[in-house]
Amino acid sequence: MLSRSLLCLAVLGASSPLLADTVWLKNGDKLSGKITLFDGGKLLIQTEYAGAVTIDWKQVKTLDSDQELLVKQDAYSGEKAKSLKAADDGKVTLANGEGPKTVELASIQQILKPKPVVEDLVWKGNVDVALDYQRAENDTDDYDIDFKTSARHGRWRHTAEGEYNREFQDDVVTTDNWRAEYSIDRFLTEQWFWQGRLVYKRDKVEDLSRQRTVGTGPGYQFWDNELGAFSLGSLVNRTDYEFSDGSEENFYALAMKWDYNRYLIGKRVEFFTNGEVGKPLSGVADYALDAEMGLRYKVTDWASLNLKAERDIISGADDADLDKTRYTAGFGVTW
Structure with a gap:
């Protein structure tokens, strides 16, 4: 019964x-x-x-x-x-x-939904991986890993991002570099914020082997919601260059930074672009540009395919001239 x-x-x-x-x-x-x-x-x-x-x-x-x-x-x-x-x-x-x-x-x-510790915490991010193997007259292996994550609670927003690139051609390393960045934003109003930022770059192949940048300045958040985000920031930067021969240079610069993403087709496709363009206050270089643009296609709620183009330019510097363009395709996870 x-x-x-x-x-x-x-x-x-x-x-x-x-x-x-x-x-x-x-x-x-x-x-x-x-x-x-x-x-x-x-x-x-x-x-x-x-x-x-x-x-x-x-x-x-x-x-x-x-x-x-x-x-x-x-x-x-x-x-x-x-x-x-x-x-x-x-x-x-x-x-x-x-x-x-x-x-x-x-x-x-x-x-x-309230979080266990910081109730109003909003955390999002992504990790993208690209692998390219070519077997022909010249064998090429290319690895690219990027991540970006941000957490916001109350008036504060923390953003961390980084990337690692390594390329072999006929077992000879032709690209080997990585970059890490951390920024913290304090919102003064719902849209105006003040940002502090640290950037470190390491390159084991190019003559410009290390870059360190510390910057601060105001920014404006045009929007940030489930359909995308767009912000602009202006920064005063202190940058230190270290070259492979041991020599060093440092200078101050004014920079403009942008971060934009937009979801399309019912949030299945994401268009994104972010980067920074800067002008040194001394005659070290004419300008510097570090930017990327791409698309992500969500295969599931967390898995995605991505296609990206990256551009890195330092123009007008005798010892630090740099002009690189990279195209990658790969897969990733999003949260």
């Missing part, structure tokens, strides 16, 4: 629909799924029938969720709600024990 009861309960549980979040739109439509994020005026809901769906926040009438969510009505602080309950048009109720609070949807700037 007991086994029959347990079997009936199991069948009933399997046949019952799973709890789902619900979003009501102003045009009368209703979507069910799981709310994953609201940021930059876009609400992202994961559905079983259409995958990830992006909704314009201005079209939302109200919503309901049984998840514990962090609701931020300004850029730096938020309230952790045990659940969200549907309310009148243009409003939602934050249910939190005995003190539910109804707020205007227009006052909400961000909704996200």
